[in-house]
Amino acid sequence: MKLWGGRFTKDTDSLVEDFHSSISFDKRLYRQDIRGSMAHARMLGETGIIAREDAENIIRGLQQILADLEAGRGELSVHAEDIHMNVEQLLIERVGEVGKKLHTARSRNDQVALDTRMFLKEEIVEISELLIKTQQALVELAEQHTDTVMPGYTHLQKAQPITFAHHLMAYFEMFQRDWQRLRDCYGRTDVCPLGSGALAGTTFPIDREMVAEELGFNRISTNSLDGVSDRDYVIEFAAAASLIMTHLSRLCEEIILWASDEFSFINLDDAYSTGSSIMPQKKNPDVAELVRGKSGRVYGHLMALLTMVKGLPLAYNKDLQEDKEALFDIIDTVKKSLLVFAPMIATITVNTGRMYQGAGGGFTNATDVADYLVNKGMGFRDAHRIVGELVFYAIEQEKELEKLTLAEYRQFADMFEEDIFQAIAISTCVERRNVPGGPAPVRVKEAVAQAKVVMETNSKEYNDKN
Known part of the structure; x- marks a missing residue:
């Protein structure tokens, strides 16, 4: 029998049961659900809403259920719909009638909001650590190549010479912004909604601050309607994750280009490449390609989440159940991508000679010719025009700028020395x-x-959260 079935005269249709149930995916929240239930039970006992002895029995029962689930024991049932009802049903089976007191002064609406926030806080910390490791891999590679010259590009056309380290450090900056976004998202996730009830709080004299403190939240939500219906933090995380995947994808695209025979700027380690089933010579950058491809998966979840909430009236609606699978897959995809990305970067071999050779083609020093004329007293617009004419001449002569003679230079401006x-x-x-x-x-x-x-500062903040 359903724990909510008193008002109903018929069983749920089997098709609806399967369609309605979320235990297949929200079982991932069992630790957070049990921790939240223990804190709630302790508060009920401390405030006298239920007997202290009953609260202690409930907590012991929940601890045993947690131990069983951690050990792979204890069956979760689709008939109990979700992780919340499954835990409560297991509790009642274990401790008897007293287990039915656990749900006093709360709803599954504020319970699932609590569980999701607790879960996401933990995952944000883990992803932040993986971002730091990715940054470390980039910095270590950059430190080896502060003098390695390569061509810089705009429009994928050679533009000006830069250093390989400078190029890598651009991605360090992107990932640093990602890290900051996760930190900010963590702050808005760090809000305890328990006590909001189904939508209108509760008539019982609960101590919301006590529960929030025990569960490690910085503050409690201030509006019960918003407390149960807010999924901004999930969407904000999805947006931050999408940008992480954007930055990974951009660098993966460059790695794929650099590893091609046309560029030959880098060689990928065999451990992070694959071969072809038909072409024995192939060494494919599959890891980089997969990360690049998985970015679209995360973007899709972001759009799904935004669409899910855009027309919802207050407060809770069953639509919000759809946030879990999207959130879980975003987390899994980002973590797997970062886990494989950092060691791929760390094992790259750089072809410094090829990079330097590439930096010299395509008239990458043309701007420096213009700057030379400016330093001699010419206005930049005039210098720009003259160097454009000089480049056109060099193209016709099939020469690079450094191969022209001084006499050829002086055909365009007497200032050349x-x-x-x-x-x-x-x-x-x-x-x-x-x-x-x-x-x-x-x-x-x-x-x-x-x-x-x-x-170092990022790592310290990560350790403080742990």
């Missing part, structure tokens, strides 16, 4: 971009040092 060749050497082009945030080796070394400080 012998020092033009030193000014446009690829190493000079990189070293002279010595501005904060620039690619010059000295600046990138500063960025790496600062990144280490940032990661």
Whole structure:
């Protein structure tokens, strides 16, 4: 018999039972559900809402159920619908009539909101740690390549020479913003909704702060309607996770390009590559491709969550059950992607010679020719025009800018002197971009040092949450 079945005269149809049940996926919340129930029972006993002895019996029963589930014992039933009703039913079977007192002054509506918030807080901390490990892999690789010159691109066309470390540190910054977004999301998830009841609180003299403190929440929700219907924190996490996957996907795309024969900038470790069933020479960047592909999966869940809540009237609606499978899959996808991504980065072999060779093609030093003229007193717009004409001439002559003679340069401007060749050497082009945030080796070394400080601070905050 259903624990809520008093008003009904017929059993639930078997098709509805299967369609309605969420135990197949919300069983993942059993630890949070039991912890929340123990805190609730303790509060009921402390406030005198139920006898203290009854509360102690309930807590002992819940502890035994938790131990059984952790050990793989104890059966969860689809007929009990969800993890909340399953735990309560197991409790009643174990401790008898006193177990029926557990649900006093609460609803499954505030119970599931509590469980989801507790679960997500834990997962945010774990994903934050994985982000730090990804950042560490990037910084360690960057530190080895602060002097490694490569071409920088816009529109996937060669633009200006930079350092490989500078390129990697751009992703460090992206992941740092991701880490900050997770931290902010954690703060808005860290709200205890228990005590909101079904939608209108309760008539019992509960102590909401006591429960929140025991469960490690920073504060309680301030509106019972919002307490049971709010899923902003789930959507916010999904958005933050989508950006994590965006940044992973962007770097994966570059890794795939760099590992191709056309670029040959890097070699991926055999442990993070696969072969072909027909072409024996192939070494495919499948890990990077899978991470890139899985980004779309996370985006889809974000859109599903937004669509789910967009037309819901207050307060709780069964639609909100749909948040769990999306949330769980987002978490699993992001964690698996980060777990494999950091070691893939750490085992990359860099072809420094090929990168340097690539930095010299495509007139990547053209801007430096314009800057040279500006330093000689010419206005930048005039310098830009002249260098454009110079590049067109070099293309016709099938020469790079550094291969032109001084006489050829002086056909376009009398300001050119012998020092033009030193000014446009690829190493000079990189070293002279010595501005904060620039690619010059000295600046990138500063960025790496600062990144280490940032990661140490991030790790400390992660450890504090644990």
